[in-house]
Structure formats: C-alpha cells, structure tokens
Amino acid sequence: MTRFVASTITFPYQRSLGPVVGAFMTALTERRILGIRSGDDVLVPPMEWDPATGAELTHDFVEVGPAGAVISWTWVPVPSEQHPLNRPFAFALIQLDGATTPLLHAVDAGSAESISDGTRVAPRWRGTRVGRIDDIVCFVPGETPETDGEDTGPATEPVERMLYNASITYRNPVPDATDRAVAASKERRLLGLRCPTCQRVFAGGRGYCSVDALELGPDCEVELPHTGTITNYSIVTPVQYPGQTETEPFVRVFVLLDDTDVIIPYAAVIDLPADEVRVGQRVSAVWASPAEELDEGGGMGGAWGALIGWIPTGEPDVDQPDLVNRIF
Numbered sequence: 560m561t562r563f564v565a566s567t568i569t570f571p572y573q574r575s576l577g578p579v580v581g582a583f584m585t586a587l588t589e590r591r592i593l594g595i596r597s598g599d600d601v602l603v604p605p606m607e608w609d610p611a612t613g614a615e616l617t618h619d620f621v622e623v624g625p626a627g628a629v630i631s632w633t634w635v636p637v638p639s640e641q642h643p644l645n646r647p648f649a650f651a652l653i654q655l656d657g658a659t660t661p662l663l664h665a666v667d668a669g670s671a672e673s674i675s676d677g678t679r680v681a682p683r684w685r686g687t688r689v690g691r692i693d694d695i696v697c698f699v700p701g702e703t704p705e706t707d708g709e710d711t712g713p714a715t716e717p718v719e720r721m722l723y724n725a726s727i728t729y730r731n732p733v734p735d736a737t738d739r740a741v742a743a744s745k746e747r748r749l750l751g752l753r754c755p756t757c758q759r760v761f762a763g764g765r766g767y768c769s770v771d772a773l774e775l776g777p778d779c780e781v782e783l784p785h786t787g788t789i790t791n792y793s794i795v796t797p798v799q800y801p802g803q804t805e806t807e808p809f810v811r812v813f814v815l816l817d818d819t820d821v822i823i824p825y826a827a828v829i830d831l832p833a834d835e836v837r838v839g840q841r842v843s844a845v846w847a848s849p850a851e852e853l854d855e856g857g858g859m860g861g862a863w864g865a866l867i868g869w870i871p872t873g874e875p876d877v878d879q880p881d882l883v884n885r886i887f
C-alpha cells in the first residue's frame with residue numbers, strides 16, 4: 560500500500576484593503592461595525608460595488624449593531640486549529656441591527672441548545688484590535704458587547720493592509736525506492752540506482768530513470784562512495800517566515816561523488832562557514848547518530864535519511880574549471 564507523508568507550507572501574505580473594507584477594518588479597531596448603503600439596503604460587511612448590478616457604491620457608511628439576531632447557524636462540536644474558538648461553538652449568519660444583510664461570524668453559545676434562529680447576540684471585542692475581522696473574537700448571547708482583557712484603544716492610523724498566514728498541506732506518495740534509500744542510510748550506506756539501459760546512476764530514492772522512463776527496482780541498487788567534491792553552492796539568507804528556524808546565512812552545496820556522475824544537490828554542510836565554502840573543496844558524508852535519527856523518512860527532500868551533511872576532509876582542492884557546471 561502506498562505510504563504518504565504530509566508537508567505543510569505556511570507563508571505570510573499581505574493584501575491591500577481598499578477604501579471600503581479599509582474603513583470597515585479601521586472602525587473595528589474603534590469597536591464600531593460599519594455597513595454601506597446600497598439603495599434601500601445596508602450591506603455588512605460593506606462592499607465597493609452593488610452585488611446585484613455591479614455599480615460602484617458611494618461611500619455612504621452606516622454604523623450598525625453592535626447587537627443583532629441569528630438568522631441561521633451551524634454547530635461546530637469539534638473545533639480545529641484553524642477555527643476561531645478552541646471550544647464547541649456555532650458559525651452563524653447574524654443580522655446586525657440596522658443591516659439588511661447578514662454577517663458570518665462565530666457565536667460562543669456554550670451548547671447547541673443555547674442558540675436558535677432569532678437568538679440575540681452582541682460582539683465580544685478583542686482588547687487589542689489591529690483591524691481584522693477577528694477583532695471581534697466572537698458574538699455572545701445577549702444585548703451587551705464585551706471586551707476580552709484590557710482595552711488598548713483604537714488604531715492610530717487608518718488600516719490599509721491585512722496580514723495573514725496562508726497555509727497549504729500537501730500529501731505526497733512515498734516511492735518504495737525512497738523507503739529503501741532511507742533504510743540504507745540508517746546502516747550508513749548511500750544507495751544509488753543504476754539504470755540497466757543507459758547505465759546512469761540516480762541517488763536520493765528516485766526510483767526511475769528519467770531518460771528511459773524505466774522503474775528502477777531493488778535489483779538496480781548500487782553502493783555509492785561517501786566522499787566527493789563541491790561543484791557549486793548557494794548561500795541562503797533566511798527570510799523570517801513563520802516556522803523558519805535559521806537566523807544566519809547558511810550554505811547548500813552540490814557534491815559530485817567520487818568516481819561517479821552522481822550529484823547530491825542542495826546538501827547541508829558541517830563545520831564549514833558560508834564564507835569559506837569553495838568550488839573544488841573535498842568533503843565526506845556525515846551521518847546522524849542513532850539518537851539523532853528522525854523517525855519519519857521520505858517525502859519532500861527527506862530521502863537522505865541519516866545522511867545529515869558533508870564536512871571538509873582537508874585534502875587539497877580539485878582544480879577543474881568545468882566542475883562548476885556539474886549541477887545535475
């Protein structure tokens with residue numbers, strides 16, 4: 560059965576809000592909720608264009624609420640990490656007093672029995688508001704707004720941008736060849752696969768020859784040497800995105816294994832500062848101690864298993880002008 564690994568990529572994203580949503584977000588920091596007139600309607604949240612005709616609306620804002628009535632709801636018995644509350648709650652369409660369209664938000668009702676169509680609710684404001692929809696933590700039953708913690712006041716500048724973290728989780732199938740390469744790495748072996756047709760050798764658990772479109776099974780396995788020469792490198796200056804653990808510039812090297820055509824790409828180095836790495840430098844493999852080994856191998860870039868990086872051997876550099884062109 561195919562095994563999968565999950566990989567999550569999270570990155571910060573920033574968008575401009577424009578004059579209408581920006582005004583709505585700025586008002587939230589003042590604990591006010593704005594709608595916009597569109598004919599006889601008051602739209603909440605406000606929109607820049609009439610949703611029925613597409614005509615641009617004049618910026619005729621109306622303060623609504625803060626209380627309103629639930630017109631529809633669904634109970635969330637087991638909240639996920641991404642939900643606004645960490646206990647069971649309702650997502651509800653709330654028609655705020657003075658509005659003609661409902662606002663979608665969370666209601667902290669305690670139990671599904673405590674909410675129904677028509678239930679009156681009021682906002683629970685965050686003490687520190689930055690101009691996001693979750694400046695309202697949630698709505699609570701009743702007519703009286705609440706504030707969570709100490710009120711630090713409204714924003715000092717109009718809110719023009721919104722920051723948030725986009726997050727995507729991929730599930731990748733792990734080829735059998737990757738599992739075999741990781742298992743071999745735990746025995747301090749660097750596994751290659753030789754194509755029977757073109758004789759090219761592939762490393763890193765890639766279980767096929769990309770030239771001949773052949774699957775490479777266990778009968779194609781060869782042992783690769785543990786020493787090589789740096790052919791190229793990149794110095795990475797880490798951007799401080801969420802989850803980034805690197806703070807200082809670090810290097811990734813391409814290693815041409817001795818007596819082969821195999822390149823190990825984007826490899827980590829040990830005891831080699833970024834400003835001392837050179838093309839032609841001789842290196843050897845460093846393996847994790849059993850205690851350091853990760854339980855989970857495979858997936859994106861994980862096929863090297865217990866091979867944690869490359870360390871200078873101290874031998875003289877290889878002087879070969881075309882080394883730098885050996886990347887793949």
Ligand SMILES: [Zn+2]
Pocket residue numbers: 754755756757758759768769770771772773
């Ligand atoms: Zn081949």
